[in-house]
Amino acid sequence: MEWFNELKINEILSLFDLIGTFVFAISGALAASTKKLDLFGATFIAFVTALGGGTVRDLLIGSTPVGWMEDITYLTVILIAVGVTFIFYEHIRKLRKTLFLFDTIGIAVFTVLGLQKALLINIDPMIAVMMGMFSAILGGVIRDILINEIPLIFRAEIYALACIAGGALFIVLDNMGVGFEINAIITISIIIAIRILAIKFKIGLPKIIRNE
Amino acid sequence: MEWFNELKINEILSLFDLIGTFVFAISGALAASTKKLDLFGATFIAFVTALGGGTVRDLLIGSTPVGWMEDITYLTVILIAVGVTFIFYEHIRKLRKTLFLFDTIGIAVFTVLGLQKALLINIDPMIAVMMGMFSAILGGVIRDILINEIPLIFRAEIYALACIAGGALFIVLDNMGVGFEINAIITISIIIAIRILAIKFKIGLPKIIRNE
Amino acid sequence: MEWFNELKINEILSLFDLIGTFVFAISGALAASTKKLDLFGATFIAFVTALGGGTVRDLLIGSTPVGWMEDITYLTVILIAVGVTFIFYEHIRKLRKTLFLFDTIGIAVFTVLGLQKALLINIDPMIAVMMGMFSAILGGVIRDILINEIPLIFRAEIYALACIAGGALFIVLDNMGVGFEINAIITISIIIAIRILAIKFKIGLPKIIRNE
Numbered sequence: 001m002e003w004f005n006e007l008k009i010n011e012i013l014s015l016f017d018l019i020g021t022f023v024f025a026i027s028g029a030l031a032a033s034t035k036k037l038d039l040f041g042a043t044f045i046a047f048v049t050a051l052g053g054g055t056v057r058d059l060l061i062g063s064t065p066v067g068w069m070e071d072i073t074y075l076t077v078i079l080i081a082v083g084v085t086f087i088f089y090e091h092i093r094k095l096r097k098t099l100f101l102f103d104t105i106g107i108a109v110f111t112v113l114g115l116q117k118a119l120l121i122n123i124d125p126m127i128a129v130m131m132g133m134f135s136a137i138l139g140g141v142i143r144d145i146l147i148n149e150i151p152l153i154f155r156a157e158i159y160a161l162a163c164i165a166g167g168a169l170f171i172v173l174d175n176m177g178v179g180f181e182i183n184a185i186i187t188i189s190i191i192i193a194i195r196i197l198a199i200k201f202k203i204g205l206p207k208i209i210r211n212e
Numbered sequence: 213m214e215w216f217n218e219l220k221i222n223e224i225l226s227l228f229d230l231i232g233t234f235v236f237a238i239s240g241a242l243a244a245s246t247k248k249l250d251l252f253g254a255t256f257i258a259f260v261t262a263l264g265g266g267t268v269r270d271l272l273i274g275s276t277p278v279g280w281m282e283d284i285t286y287l288t289v290i291l292i293a294v295g296v297t298f299i300f301y302e303h304i305r306k307l308r309k310t311l312f313l314f315d316t317i318g319i320a321v322f323t324v325l326g327l328q329k330a331l332l333i334n335i336d337p338m339i340a341v342m343m344g345m346f347s348a349i350l351g352g353v354i355r356d357i358l359i360n361e362i363p364l365i366f367r368a369e370i371y372a373l374a375c376i377a378g379g380a381l382f383i384v385l386d387n388m389g390v391g392f393e394i395n396a397i398i399t400i401s402i403i404i405a406i407r408i409l410a411i412k413f414k415i416g417l418p419k420i421i422r423n424e
Numbered sequence: 425m426e427w428f429n430e431l432k433i434n435e436i437l438s439l440f441d442l443i444g445t446f447v448f449a450i451s452g453a454l455a456a457s458t459k460k461l462d463l464f465g466a467t468f469i470a471f472v473t474a475l476g477g478g479t480v481r482d483l484l485i486g487s488t489p490v491g492w493m494e495d496i497t498y499l500t501v502i503l504i505a506v507g508v509t510f511i512f513y514e515h516i517r518k519l520r521k522t523l524f525l526f527d528t529i530g531i532a533v534f535t536v537l538g539l540q541k542a543l544l545i546n547i548d549p550m551i552a553v554m555m556g557m558f559s560a561i562l563g564g565v566i567r568d569i570l571i572n573e574i575p576l577i578f579r580a581e582i583y584a585l586a587c588i589a590g591g592a593l594f595i596v597l598d599n600m601g602v603g604f605e606i607n608a609i610i611t612i613s614i615i616i617a618i619r620i621l622a623i624k625f626k627i628g629l630p631k632i633i634r635n636e
Binding site: 250274358 | 449483484501535545548550551554565569572574575578583584629630631632633
Binding site for chain 2: 030033037038039040041044045059064066069070072075085086088187188
């Protein structure tokens with residue numbers, strides 16, 4: 001029974017990992033389209049948006065070749081996402097709310113999977129939480145640098161902080177002996193809840209310069 | 213006879229690898245000069261333009277210390293290229309056509325050498341082709357980010373696609389049993405031909421937003 | 425006596441390594457504040473400013489997990505630096521001269537420590553000097569890219585060159601048999617002196633385009 005549940009949650013996580021990859025790729029392709037890039041530019045930016053976070057995490061922890069190089073599924077999902085964006089551009093743009101929801105599920109799943117991978121090497125839990133957050137957010141950061149914008153998440157929204165809070169909770173529950181499957185579900189739900197509530201109630205972080 | 217040919221083609225590839233490095237470094241130094249950077253800035257950008265692609269490839273496949281750190285020739289060639297650009301700036305600028313030709317040879321050679329290096333580790337051929345293309349194009353991408361421009365190759369020209377087409381052909385011929393030396397010559401010729409024809413006939417890629 | 429001195433200089437170097445990290449983090453937080461980033465953005469940029477150089481060096485030489493992941497002190501120092509900048513923003517801004525002094529000590533110490541780490545693997549001394557310089561300057565380069573500016577050190581000041589000169593001197597003295605502790609003190613002093621003199625006498629590097 002135990003292994004069955006674990007298998008099931010791992011399969012669900014893998015599925016949402018791919019859905020997150022798909023939605024991140026669309027977000028990259030959409031960002032590229034606003035800058036009038038061509039299909040190669042859009043594909044490249046879709047690619048780094050979807051896989052950039054995990055790539056930096058893998059490089060930092062010394063896990064090479066990095067994850068997506070060993071499983072062609074990621075690349076395939078990204079190419080499909082770019083194709084879908086190219087063909088159904090007008091429809092995709094109208095799906096903002098759906099995309100937002102899957103993007104939020106994506107960062108939550110990326111955080112947990114990144115954290116899990118980082119914990120496999122012997123590092124401080126605080127650094128592992130950071131690796132989880134990096135997995136979720138750095139793709140978007142690199143996307144914004146490539147299209148010559150200051151990364152959006154440096155200016156608006158509780159985004160990375162939701163990942164950090166979720167990651168920290170995961171570590172606490174893990175230390176309390178909560179199994180991975182239950183822990184993953186709780187952590188992912190909390191990250192999603194924090195982000196949605198932060199958006200709903202327009203909760204942001206303060207700036208260093210306050211009177212401007 | 214066989215080893216003699218192989219030696220010869222490897223020597224020619226090494227030579228064009230260095231010529232490509234030289235021309236990429238000049239392109240970096242020229243780009244830096246348009247932004248009024250000083251000699252250190254120009255050298256730094258020449259350096260990342262010439263070696264950035266191979267560096268990212270080596271990091272991704274886990275080959276460290278990265279290639280240019282083990283052979284001082286690359287660094288020397290780049291310093292000479294910056295010196296030449298500094299002293300003969302006006303002459304260099306007029307050599308656009310020659311530079312374009314060597315740049316094209318450069319991306320073709322970088323693609324084949326990058327692909328060859330990636331195939332040494334056990335990865336999917338599709339990912340290996342990508343590593344070949346990355347070797348050829350990422351230096352220019354990093355150059356453009358450093359001088360605060362959206363990477364040129366995201367907007368204009370068949371450039372990366374020529375490398376991908378050539379790399380895919382290399383894999384096909386390799387599987388058909390074509391030896392490395394012949395395969396390298398064919399692949400390099402095809403990449404050069406695709407790029408030159410694309411420029412000549414102004415063939416570009418479509419954009420996601422079509423009516424703007 | 426010998427080991428005692430070595431211990432002492434290593435402790436002093438570690439102290440200045442942390443002071444450098446602290447000052448670099450403040451410089452990152454201040455840069456972020458000029459772009460109206462929020463506290464997360466400021467922390468992220470403080471983090472890459474302080475640790476980006478060492479991170480790239482460690483990735484290039486293949487030393488993973490990278491240094492700061494194995495010692496939580498660095499992250500702690502950066503969080504304190506951001507907190508201090510947030511609370512005492514107006515005071516910090518007035519401390520430009522003090523910050524400049526510690527920044528200069530920082531790049532000198534980072535150069536020597538980066539060089540020392542690079543020499544542990546079997547690479548050309550010229551490349552090791554480069555790794556020392558990268559440790560000192562790349563954090564600031566990444567900071568500037570993230571806030572969408574062309575890196576400052578590509579345009580103004582003898583900065584990287586001071587690190588290169590100091591690093592080269594270190595190698596020469598090391599080959600002459602000068603012990604690490606004495607060598608580190610001399611090298612650090614020279615780097616600090618070159619930078620301060622260059623600022624005082626407004627010595628900069630020439631540009632490639634001279635008549636504009």
